Amino acid sequence: MITALILIPLFGVVMLYLANPRNPRRIAFVTNAVSAFYALMLWQKFDVDLAKVQLIERHTWIPSIGAEYALGADGLSLLLVFLVTILFPFAFAANRMNRGFYALMLVMQSALYGVFTAQNFILFFLFYEMSLIPSFLLIKLYGGKKRDYAAVKFFLYTFLGSVAMLLGFLGIYFARSTFDFAQLVDLAKTGPLVTGRFAWFVFAGIFLGFAVKVPLFPFHTWLPDAYETAPTGVAMVLTGALSKMGVYGFIRLLVPLFPNEFRILQPWLLALVVVSILIGALVAWAQTDLKRMVAYLSINHLGYCLLGLFAIASARSTMAKIDMHAALSGVFLQIFNHGITAAALFYFVGLLEQRRGARGLNDFGGLMQRAPVLCAWMSVAMFSSLGLPGLNGFIGEFLIFKASFAVAASFTAVAVLGLLFTAVTFMRAMKSLFSGPPNPATNAIVDLRAGEKFVLVPVTLLMFVVGLNPQIVLKVFNSTVVALAAVFA
Amino acid sequence: MTLSILLMVSSALFCIGLLAALSRRHAIFILIGIEMMLAAANINFIAFWRYNAQPQPTGVIVAIFAIAIAAAEAAVGLALIIAIYRHYRTTNVDQLDRLKG
């Protein structure tokens, strides 16, 4: 079942090269449409009331090393599959590129589907790396200034992380001789997977792998460079979906498998994540390049996800049930919302850059009079990102803070400053972009075109709908939350 | 006539031949010198054959072979000298040093 979902984008790649079309984007869109249809079909078959992993496919692959071809989905996987399905067409709409670009993007899409549904570490790792190569190539081949530097930096960081993670998992495998997620989680409940000092090495390796991907301070320095040079569509996917691989890894593997380590490291990890949140917002405030600004805000927003997760991970036995559920739901919601909102922000920055040929904060001014509709819709995305209630960003953050406040009130109180600095950043951006007398250099800027509106309407609508009625997203994973909370407790 | 006289004659002949081959500049004289050294060798073969206790035809046969080969060699050598002469317009071996390493 899920295999087909993974294969559809690859089939699209084949079509791209067989058909050699004049407009490769059309084929990419058609592929996306098929994927979306298929994802909806999966949802149809998926029973949201069941807590366990569903739609399982299991075949022996390389039995001698415990590698199995095992795919399956629970509510979280399904949520992420939807996110990927929404993001890719959105990202395709941002740029018009040549065939190779779409082929690489589709490969990445396929890899992402694989990562979020794999139930065996070897398979997971395979897809994990499969997503790395196209993203490296996309930055390297289609990026802007400094693309070589940024691409190599990105590759080295994430690759080092992956290697560390692989070594960590090999350590677990030598101790427990299984790579199966479910079995590992069960084993971890009975006692530590690996013991002694070795356990710390294993933990550190896997932690590093996912922390780089998210990214968590101080492993984040690859991100601004990579996002800045990547073409708009790639930046959208990088922040919207690829960074979620790290968060997903934390939820699926690290937090369930290493209860002890998290408990001991609690203050340090919380301090790291709070610094991550503050640094993201503060540095974003100091940026004059819009793309870099949005990139840093991504660090800030993903910090909230990790805040929720670390709160659970470090206090799982003492935590009230309501806090546990709030934290998990909040993190899941935040994953989804950040994916949509950050991608939309990158899309808008891309639109501005296309129109003006520059994307500095001071290259615009008085845009509200040139392009009121563009400004209004961009403001919606910005307000969503700064967590205005009524839009999608708020509820996830509220639930995360609710839980983390119960566990670590002082850390949360500092983290809330992140919300303030995000607001300051966006206020500054809005003031210098939209208000004041029109900048003569922006005379040629036109308002949103019909095609762009067509792309933006569903996304903006999604922001409002999720903000006003979060139940439609929450119901996808509510029973998964209950099951995961039971695992963690 | 004893073996030693024959050997002395052949040695003298060889030395004269060697001297000629080393000292003359003209290629044909060098060839003549070489022929003389071959003749000296043939004299040795015949002499040892003649004064051997067990009569075996080996020495004569080798000498006859050597004469035949010397004839062929002289023919080839002369042909080469003529070819060289045609090419370089000289037979002075001092000037023929194209094989220098």
Added chain:
Amino acid sequence: MNAANVWLIPFAPLIASLSILLLGKSRRAIASAPAIAGQVIALTMSIFAFARTLRAPGYREVHNFVWFNFGDQSMQLGWMIDPLAAAMLLMITFVGLCIFVFSIGYMADDKHFTRFFAYLSFFSAAMLGVVIANSLLLLFICWELVGLASYLLIGFWIERPSAAAAARKAFITTRIGDMGFFLGILLLYHKSDTLLFYDNGHGCLENAGLLLLGASATAIALLIFCGAVGKSGQFPLHVWLPDAMEGPTPVSALIHAATMVAAGVFLVARLYPIFSAGAINGVTTSLTIVVWIGVITGLIAALIAVAQFDIKRILAYSTVSQLGLMMVSLGVGGVTAGMLHLLAHGFFKALLFLGAGSVIHGAHHEQDIRGMGGLRGAMPITFATYAAGMMALSGVPLVFCGAWTKEEILHAAWRWPVSHVPFYLVMLGVVLTALYMTRQMIYVFDGKRGPAAHESPRVMTTPLIVLAACTVVLSVFLTPAWPWLDHYLLGERAHVDLWKIFDQTILISLLLVGAGIGLGVFFYREALRGRRQDPFQTAQPALFRFLANRMWLDELYDYTVIRAARMLSRIADWLDRYFWDGLVRLVGLLGQLFGIITKTADERGINSGVDETTVGARGLGRVVSSAHSGQIQTYLGAIGLGMLALLLLYAWLA
């Protein structure tokens, strides 16, 4: 209109707002119609809701529902009608309607007429949402949306950099307070497991819920009060409110005078059970802090107002001062007095702002009171209504509503067991209020005819007349003789007792107001006959400058908090660009160093060994090849020598 469908009240303006946005710019002529219609419908429904609360004293009806589930938990929201909500609903919708009508005239020439009404309706919806919320979360959501509307409307003339800056300042300053509010919500939720106010005995404002809070009630109250400080322009977060006057005048009237800025007071009143939890003799730490903040705010703002020249800024500082007064009232235990003053203030301050708008409109967008004067003749209706508003604000006794509520606040302050200082300071505030209002009246309306001015059109004067009438009519329900509104809010029945009018404080009140107005007339009337400098400025130039520059608080913030935060962000950016990245690069550099070392070893050691061998072989070859002279005779000679050598060797060995 029961609690289950009370949501329709904010829904009406919301729909109006959306439909105006959908109409687009081209339908300018009818853009105001949906807004007015929405407001009328909201007003009608509010009257029904109000009527329902009259059924019994202290009537309260709630409707709760599940907003969403997370895990197997659920998040509930709810709305309610009770006297507090109903009174606020009436005030907001009624004053709002007047201001909407006024705006038709005031904004008639504006380019973005449609957008203005869309924003205004959106604000109205959000504000009504704040009032009917039965859940702190819903209240916070609407609270933030109100802030958004305020941001949009302050920055309405977005092409003016000053307006955009003021909008940004307002949003950020209030958000600083809101962060505290947010933490307060988190703490409350953590302690009581519910954010519903009333829920059949399980709500956080009901006895069972309050018991769960225990000692943390003070912390919760103070954190939530941060939100109120931000929104209601209390010291030290009051700096945004005067700047907010960059918005169109109807906006100042509706948002920054009558409704939104009062939301902080409403919030404290709504959450009063938490503020007073564990009170001894009606005093708690949180309430004491509320009192002092209110006193400081009230006094500072009243002082600054005396030295301002912008007609709207004077009113803005007056608003700040009055809000401080309300806070004092809440803090000393006079919840109803504070709320009554809020309601009365909503009417007369809206009236004053609209009057100021009419003056500005008539005086061709002049806002400096020094450039006005003698407008009494040119704008008679505006003058008359403005005077009514001024007297209500100053607290001229008997017929103006502001007087009765001010009196009650004085009563409450007097009864406060902790200290009488607030009482005296409030009295000083009353004198100052009368003084600066008199000053303004004299500057604007008295004296020689200033520049050419004209009376505003009917669409603008009618709301003025209606509001002026209200300030008088309202006082009927406020007199101590028949304190109907007071008892309505308290949930008691009111009794008529005419003699109570002649309380002894009315004398004090009369004295204070008389002193203020008298001083004002004495100081300014003669001085301004000749249009000379402000007499206060002449008398005390240094003090005047200090006040005119708003006590340099903005500058102080600029140089301390803002600069520090900005610096922090720069430092963080620098660290990120150079330090953290540098650390990483250092690690990379170590790798590179290792690479250089191995490369050197490779080149100098292994590679060169091979090289040397080949070079040696070549040299040897060169030496040996020199023997190959090409001279055939040399070869032959060599062979001869070799033979000789062999011979000699043979001979020697033998």
